[in-house]
Every structure is written in structure tokens, then in C-alpha cells.
Amino acid sequence: MMPFINEHEFCITGQAFMYLLNKHIQFLRYIIPHIKIFARMAPKQKERVINELKGLGYITLMCGDGTNDVGALKHADVGVALLSHPYDASKAGEKRRKKEGNKANSSSEHSCQSISNSHTNSGSSLSNIKKPLVQHSARRTDAPAGARQIRHNPVSSATAKRLEQMMKDLKDEEKIQVVRLGDASIAAPFTSKYTSIQSICHVIKQGRCTLVTTLQMFKILALNALVLAYSQSVLYLDGIKFSDTQATVQGLLLAACFLFISRSKPLKTLARQRPTPNIFNAYTLLTVSLQFAIHFGCLIYVVREAQATVSREKVDLEAEFKPNLLNSAVYLMALALQVATFAVNYRGHPFMESLLENKPMLYSLLFSGSAVFTLASGMSPELAEKFELVELPAGYRKALLSCIATDLLACFVIDRILCFLLGDMRSV
Structure with a gap:
């Protein structure tokens, strides 16, 4: 069968x-x-x-x-x-081209008429020079005829018709194109202004792009929340917290990433494979768990190295905020991990624009990553002082930068392998 x-x-x-x-x-x-x-x-x-x-x-x-x-x-x-009677763009374009042609013809006719009038006037002036007596004798008899000629001039009537047609065209252009909704629009959540079923492909592409964006936002929010929770808990155990300036800078750097990651557009071609239908699947749970395990290991390494470099001091909770090595190291590491989370978990092809095509998202990630690298490498001590960060020792600075690079590479490899084995890339 x-x-x-x-x-x-x-x-x-x-x-x-x-x-x-x-x-x-x-x-x-x-x-x-x-x-x-x-x-x-x-x-x-x-x-x-x-x-x-x-x-x-x-x-x-x-x-x-x-x-x-x-x-x-x-x-x-x-x-x-x-819609049963959609707006026809081809007819509108044809009407516009016809109007432009009429304008061109009217302008050419007007120029030809002006030339003929100039020749007529020049000829009449020559005749006036040669025959002044005849002109003087015939002035009274020609005046009524000239008046009748002006009154019944065909050129004036043609000009009036052209003006009337131009006014009519202007009124037609000023009319608002009203889309007449059909009876089916009452029951359907989507309405296409064209009779073609090509709009179904647009609905599917937009739906897949929205689904993928929602799933990646869940992963990013989960990872960022876990990283921030551990960072705050470690600092709280030593009586330290992020300063207001540090929290403000962190929010500003990540705000652009959150804004532009949701503005990705779907691709023009419909992909063969389907995205994962929900968040509770093996790929999503495993990639979030393994990525956080890598983040967790990097944070523990940074904290222990900071505690080994500088001995613990008793902190006065009532005193004014004063940065130290542990605060600066954990802050820079947490900020770098959150930026890396955006870069790794951005889905891109085949359902939406890639990171290179989504220019605002790419520029925001490059700006945030450059800011973290500048602060962590000590290239601008004045900028670090404004952000209330201490200068890191040379050996510890190299270890911090190496840890950030290792975390980014490891998370990217793990996410792509899991996506190929358990995610939507299996159906390719």
C-alpha cells in the first residue's frame, strides 16, 4: 500500500x-x-x-x-x-507611468506652442515695420477679431483641460488606499493583503524566527542568572558587593545585547529542518548545564587565585565602598561570561540572520567585549579607576584573560556539538 x-x-x-x-x-x-x-x-x-x-x-x-x-x-x-480584492501594485505603477507620460506630452506641446507664438510675433513685427500705414488703418477692424480669437483660442481650452486632468490626478493620489477586509479576516489571526498563498511561507519563517529567538533568550537568561547569583554569593561571603558604578556599567553594556538580539529578521529562504519545539528537550537542558559547569569552574579558579594573591582583610560593612582584587576580578569575569553567553547562544542560520548579518548585535558584542578586554588587560588605568576597579597584578591578569578565552571557546564547541547531535541540525 x-x-x-x-x-x-x-x-x-x-x-x-x-x-x-x-x-x-x-x-x-x-x-x-x-x-x-x-x-x-x-x-x-x-x-x-x-x-x-x-x-x-x-x-x-x-x-x-x-x-x-x-x-x-x-x-x-x-x-x-x-483578501478577495487586494491592492494591485502593478495597476498603480501603470497609472503613475501614464500620468508621467501625459505630463511630458503636455510640456512638449506647450514648448512647441510657445515657439510657434514667438515666430508669429516676430513675423507680425516685421510686417509692422514694412507696412506701418496699413497697420494704422486696419487697427480698429482687427481689434474685435483679435478679441474673438483670444476668446475662442483652442490652445486655452486645451490648457484648461490639462489643468482639470492634473487636479483630478492629484485628488486620486490623495485618496487613502483602503484595504477591504474579507469575512475570513474575522476568524483568522493573520490577514494577507494579497490573494497569493505566498504569505504562508512568510508566516512560517516569522514563526520559526520567533520560536528560535524565544528559546535562545531562555538559555541566555538562565545562564546569566546563574553566573550573577554565584558572583554575588561569593562576594557576599567576604562582605563585598558590586558598587553602583559597576552595576550601572554592567547594565549598560548588556542592555544593547538584550535589545538587538530580539531584532533579528528571518532569512528569505525557508529552511528544510525544523527548530526545537519547546525548551524542555535534551539539547537545551544539556547545553545550559554544561555551559554553566564551565562558567562555574572558571569562576572558582578566578576566586581562588585572587584569594591566593592577596590575603583576606576584614571588611567594614558600614564604611564607604572600596574596591579590592577579589571584587574587580569577579566583576570582570562575570561580565565577560555574560557577554560570552550572548555570543555563544545566538542561533543565527538557518532560521534567522547570522551574527555577521545582524550588525547592531555584532557591534554591541564587539563593544562590550572590547570594554571587558580593555579593563582586564590594564590598557587604560584611568578608565579602570573611573569604573572603581583596582589594577590587577601582571601574572593574575594573564591568568584572567586566558580563563576568559578558554571559557568562550569551550562553551562554543560544546553548544555546537550538542546542537549537531541532539538539536535541530540532526534533520539536515
Whole structure:
């Protein structure tokens, strides 16, 4: 049976569908996923087709443009309404080109008329020079005729017609294009202003991009919360906290990353594979756990090295904030880990723009990463002093930078391997 189904495309009418529904329901449910065309279907039959497919576990999308599609649009998981009388951009462009042609013709006619009038005036002036007596004698008789010529001049009537046509065109342009919604728009969450079903591809691409963005935001928020929680707890045990200046700088550097990571646009081509449907899957849980394990190990290493470099001192909780090596090291490491989390967990292709294509996100990451590197490497002591950070010893500075680079590389490799083994890249 399966070879026969795979070699042929099936079409079913409304009457045949009702017959199979009443007499051979099991056979209908077996064959309905392979039917390509549903012809001559009544509104209730369309609803039943959608419900049967949903009952088999399929995600359904229905598009329609009339009242008979309202029921199916309501029952489908995704509904797209198509307008019966959409705005035709080609006709508007043709009308605009015709108007420009009329303007060009009218301007050429006006220039030709001006040239002819100038020749006529020059000829009349010459005749006036040669025959002054004739002009003087015929002045009274020519005046009424000239007045009648001006009154009945065909050029003036043509100019009036052109002005009237121009006013009419201006009124047409000022009219607001009103999109007339169809009956299907009442039941469908999405409405396309074109009759083509190409809008379905746009809905799928936008939906996949939104899903991927939501999933990556969950991962980023989880990792950043864990890193910040450990950093604050370590400092609290020694009676230290982040200063107001440090917290403000951290918020400003990460705010741009949070803003631009959600502004990614979908690709123009529809990908073959599907994104992971929810956050509770093996790939997401494992990548978050393993990435935090790497972050946790790096933080422990930085804290122990700082405690070994400088002995602990008793801190007065009531005194004014004073930075020390542990505070500066943990702050720089936590900030670097949060920036690395954005860079590693940004999904990109094949569902959305890559990091190189999303320029605002790329620039924000480069700026934040450069700021962390500048502060950690000691390239600008004045800037570190403004951010209330102490100068790190040379040996400890190298260890901190090496730890940041190792963490970034290890998290990137682990995330890509898990995505290839357990994520959406399996279906490629």
C-alpha cells in the first residue's frame, strides 16, 4: 500500500469524504495525510478535515478568503485570511507611468506652442515695420477679431483641460488606499493583503524566527542568572558587593545585547529542518548545564587565585565602598561570561540572520567585549579607576584573560556539538 501511496497523488471530493467518514473511518484516517487536493468541500466538511488532521497529531494551517472558510479557520492551529480584492501594485505603477507620460506630452506641446507664438510675433513685427500705414488703418477692424480669437483660442481650452486632468490626478493620489477586509479576516489571526498563498511561507519563517529567538533568550537568561547569583554569593561571603558604578556599567553594556538580539529578521529562504519545539528537550537542558559547569569552574579558579594573591582583610560593612582584587576580578569575569553567553547562544542560520548579518548585535558584542578586554588587560588605568576597579597584578591578569578565552571557546564547541547531535541540525 505504501509504494502505491508514494507513487500517486490523491484528490477527494466532498461526497467521497463524507462516504469514507461514515463507512470507512479507519481507512480515511490512514489515507487523509496523503491527500493533496480536497475538492468541492462544504464548510462543515472543511472543518471536519481540519479536525481529523489535528486528531492525528498534525499541526494544521488553513487559508481562505470567504465565509465558507470561517469554520475551518477557527479550528486550525494557524489561520491566514486572504483578501478577495487586494491592492494591485502593478495597476498603480501603470497609472503613475501614464500620468508621467501625459505630463511630458503636455510640456512638449506647450514648448512647441510657445515657439510657434514667438515666430508669429516676430513675423507680425516685421510686417509692422514694412507696412506701418496699413497697420494704422486696419487697427480698429482687427481689434474685435483679435478679441474673438483670444476668446475662442483652442490652445486655452486645451490648457484648461490639462489643468482639470492634473487636479483630478492629484485628488486620486490623495485618496487613502483602503484595504477591504474579507469575512475570513474575522476568524483568522493573520490577514494577507494579497490573494497569493505566498504569505504562508512568510508566516512560517516569522514563526520559526520567533520560536528560535524565544528559546535562545531562555538559555541566555538562565545562564546569566546563574553566573550573577554565584558572583554575588561569593562576594557576599567576604562582605563585598558590586558598587553602583559597576552595576550601572554592567547594565549598560548588556542592555544593547538584550535589545538587538530580539531584532533579528528571518532569512528569505525557508529552511528544510525544523527548530526545537519547546525548551524542555535534551539539547537545551544539556547545553545550559554544561555551559554553566564551565562558567562555574572558571569562576572558582578566578576566586581562588585572587584569594591566593592577596590575603583576606576584614571588611567594614558600614564604611564607604572600596574596591579590592577579589571584587574587580569577579566583576570582570562575570561580565565577560555574560557577554560570552550572548555570543555563544545566538542561533543565527538557518532560521534567522547570522551574527555577521545582524550588525547592531555584532557591534554591541564587539563593544562590550572590547570594554571587558580593555579593563582586564590594564590598557587604560584611568578608565579602570573611573569604573572603581583596582589594577590587577601582571601574572593574575594573564591568568584572567586566558580563563576568559578558554571559557568562550569551550562553551562554543560544546553548544555546537550538542546542537549537531541532539538539536535541530540532526534533520539536515
